Amino acid sequence: MKYVALLSGGKDSCYNLATAPPTATTRRSCLAGPRAWQRSDTLTSQCLNPADRIHCRELDSYLYQTVGQDAIQFEVISGAAVEQGNEYGGRSPAGGDGVLGDETEDLYASLPLCYQESHPGVEGVSVGAILSNYQRVRVEHVCRRLSLTPLCYLWQRDQAELLSEMIEAGMEAILIKMQPTLTKLNDLYGSHICGEGGEYETLTLDCPLFKHKIKLTEVETVIHSDNDFATVAYLRIQNAVLEPKFGEPRIDYPSEVKMVEDLSLPPLGTSNVNKIGQWVAVTDITANSGHEYSIEDEVRNCFEQLKDRLAMHSLDLSNCTTINIFLSSMDLFARVNAVYGTFFGSSPPARACVAVDLPSPTRVKLDAIAFVERNPSERQVLHVQGLSYWAPANIGPYSQAVVADERIFISGQIGLLPSSLTLPSPQSLALETALSLQHVQRVTHALQNNTGGGWDGHQQGVLYWLANASDVSSVRTASGDGATPLLYLFVPTLPKGALVEKQVILHTGRCLVPDEDDEMIQRNIEPSFRQGTHEGQDGARCHWEISSFKETDASVAVVCLRRANAEMIAWIHTVEALRTLRPHALSIRLFYRPSRTSYSTSTLAVIHASATDLHPVRECHEQLFAGLDNLPPATLIPCRRISSRDHDDWDYAMFIVGS
Numbered sequence: 036m037k038y039v040a041l042l043s044g045g046k047d048s049c050y051n052l053a054t055a056p057p058t059a060t061t062r063r064s065c066l067a068g069p070r071a072w073q074r075s076d077t078l079t080s081q082c083l084n085p086a087d088r089i090h091c092r093e094l095d096s097y098l099y100q101t102v103g104q105d106a107i108q109f110e111v112i113s114g115a116a117v118e119q120g121n122e123y124g125g126r127s128p129a130g131g132d133g134v135l136g137d138e139t140e141d142l143y144a145s146l147p148l149c150y151q152e153s154h155p156g157v158e159g160v161s162v163g164a165i166l167s168n169y170q171r172v173r174v175e176h177v178c179r180r181l182s183l184t185p186l187c188y189l190w191q192r193d194q195a196e197l198l199s200e201m202i203e204a205g206m207e208a209i210l211i212k213m214q215p216t217l218t219k220l221n222d223l224y225g226s227h228i229c230g231e232g233g234e235y236e237t238l239t240l241d242c243p244l245f246k247h248k249i250k251l252t253e254v255e256t257v258i259h260s261d262n263d264f265a266t267v268a269y270l271r272i273q274n275a276v277l278e279p280k281f282g283e284p285r286i287d288y289p290s291e292v293k294m295v296e297d298l299s300l301p302p303l304g305t306s307n308v309n310k311i312g313q314w315v316a317v318t319d320i321t322a323n324s325g326h327e328y329s330i331e332d333e334v335r336n337c338f339e340q341l342k343d344r345l346a347m348h349s350l351d352l353s354n355c356t357t358i359n360i361f362l363s364s365m366d367l368f369a370r371v372n373a374v375y376g377t378f379f380g381s382s383p384p385a386r387a388c389v390a391v392d393l394p395s396p397t398r399v400k401l402d403a404i405a406f407v408e409r410n411p412s413e414r415q416v417l418h419v420q421g422l423s424y425w426a427p428a429n430i431g432p433y434s435q436a437v438v439a440d441e442r443i444f445i446s447g448q449i450g451l452l453p454s455s456l457t458l459p460s461p462q463s464l465a466l467e468t469a470l471s472l473q474h475v476q477r478v479t480h481a482l483q484n485n486t487g488g489g490w491d492g493h494q495q496g497v498l499y500w501l502a503n504a505s506d507v508s509s510v511r512t513a514s515g516d517g518a519t520p521l522l523y524l525f526v527p528t529l530p531k532g533a534l535v536e537k538q539v540i541l542h543t544g545r546c547l548v549p550d551e552d553d554e555m556i557q558r559n560i561e562p563s564f565r566q567g568t569h570e571g572q573d574g575a576r577c578h579w580e581i582s583s584f585k586e587t588d589a590s591v592a593v594v595c596l597r598r599a600n601a602e603m604i605a606w607i608h609t610v611e612a613l614r615t616l617r618p619h620a621l622s623i624r625l626f627y628r629p630s631r632t633s634y635s636t637s638t639l640a641v642i643h644a645s646a647t648d649l650h651p652v653r654e655c656h657e658q659l660f661a662g663l664d665n666l667p668p669a670t671l672i673p674c675r676r677i678s679s680r681d682h683d684d685w686d687y688a689m690f691i692v693g694s
Contacts, residue, residue, distance in 0.1 A: 357387075
């Protein structure tokens with residue numbers, strides 16, 4: 036891959052360039068940064084600086100760094116921070132072109148000048164973002180529109196470790212000698228060691244990739260704002276020269292295996308819509324029968340139905356927090372994804388996609404959960420599209436996670452190596468499982484950083500999708516999920532031929548509760564976890580698990596059934612935890628085993644539940660929620676095997692999201 040590097044002159048943008056994986060197909064083609072630094076025939080540069088900052092030296096640009104660039108000739112850009120929210124551009128496809136007059140659009144217009152004429156074939160952009168969600172979102176927006184891949188190898192790195200790594204690699208940047216002071220300030224006040232909170236900015240004087248060092252010969256300290264609380268000053272560079280360097284650069288590239296944290300591993304129904312409070316669920320969407328569709332038209336038909344059902348509650352696709360896609364074959368994924376992407380702009384919903392044995396001729400099935408926002412801040416999204424060592428980029432029309440009403444929907448995570456978006460080779464269940472678990476942890480941690488923190492995050496429901504039924508025991512031992520409703524589901528194939536995929540629903544634990552004066556205040560609460568098992572006659576068996584709060588109706592439950600006869604259903608209706616959940620059941624995914632002899636819940640007659648005869652499955656769903664005014668909608672999903680925490684042979688399992 037040929038790529039262009041965005042260089043502010045600071046330590047982060049330089050070091051990100053230095054740590055890009057040195058593969059035979061990856062090389063730097065050009066730089067967007069100071070001309071004075073490059074002395075190579077293979078590199079060119081484009082220098083960008085906001086016009087209104089050149090003369091007044093304003094230091095508070097939202098997107099661009101201006102410190103340390105006094106001696107540089109500038110290519111003037113003139114936009115302002117028009118859109119200052121967490122998202123950039125519209126969520127609909129029509130709103131994906133950016134914001135008129137925003138400084139981000141200057142980058143969009145100027146970036147191609149770096150490479151189009153002299154370096155055709157550029158495919159990526161090196162960006163030194165560590166924590167700044169604001170900058171990352173905007174650069175990724177530009178990259179998506181220019182069909183470029185963001186390369187963000189410092190994203191979410193531990194700052195103390197990263198700063199030490201920069202020093203050991205031979206980086207020379209002003210402020211490096213303050214490392215002990217910066218670490219102490221972090222311990223005392225939470226100050227960002229790498230300056231990600233705007234505490235300081237840097238100018239890189241030397242880097243392993245530089246062929247010359249920058250020597251400052253004349254500088255001046257300028258007081259930008261002087262007050263008793265926090266004086267702001269910057270260094271004005273009045274003159275500088277280049278000094279030649281000798282010897283080969285020394286760079287220790289991060290190891291993919293090293294980046295895996297230490298984990299103990301062993302060698303329903305018809306389409307329907309339901310609304311509870313601010314939540315809307317749409318289930319079991321398949322293409323209208325009686326037509327012959329191309330796969331592209333089948334996807335479009337499903338989305339038209341989804342849009343129609345959301346419109347019943349004055350919502351559209353941009354309100355979706357999560358969408359599940361079930362395909363008859365993973366060979367269809369690329370064609371399905373191409374159509375899927377036309378329905379979304381920025382900040383798309385979280386997503387999981389697996390192949391299941393759908394009854395012919397169905398090739399695509401959808402379900403979705405949407406949230407009715409009263410203001411944009413009620414929905415927050417983590418949509419990282421840059422390659423890094425952090426977690427897999429979402430180079431596609433979905434986000435890593437969506438937060439709404441304190442609930443967190445995390446996209447299905449397979450065990451990809453983040454820097455290359457490839458599976459480990461040779462294939463390894465242990466490593467794939469470790470990576471999928473780690474990706475969920477890191478996505479959660481990034482959300483905590485980017486939503487202001489103050490919450491712990493509690494797993495309320497987990498699904499493990501598995502490509503081999505024999506892997507259940509190993510993944511079960513490795514997962515360590517503890518007090519969480521969970522299922523292990525064996526399906527034909529997963530994306531990219533992965534062995535395991537983890538899909539999670541979490542809750543932040545934040546909740547408004549009354550204090551002693553009956554005023555509502557926000558507190559951190561913890562869910563309770565309850566479970567039970569019942570053995571019936573003729574081998575009938577039921578196991579249930581539920582995670583719920585006493586302060587809110589947010590809950591997730593799992594109900595597993597084997598030979599679900601009338602006696603078993605009657606027992607389930609006596610379980611208080613499940614009785615309390617029933618009126619709050621927003622959405623159900625009902626997993627079943629096709630071609631499996633099952634008992635009808637009303638007649639006790641044995642009925643063969645083939646792929647085309649779902650009567651026992653539907654009846655089980657109806658009996659469990661009998662007596663309610665409205666039957667909660669369910670998506671029927673065939674699986675080759677269904678396992679729970681301690682049992683491997685279920686006929687049915689319900690994954691119930693309550694609200």
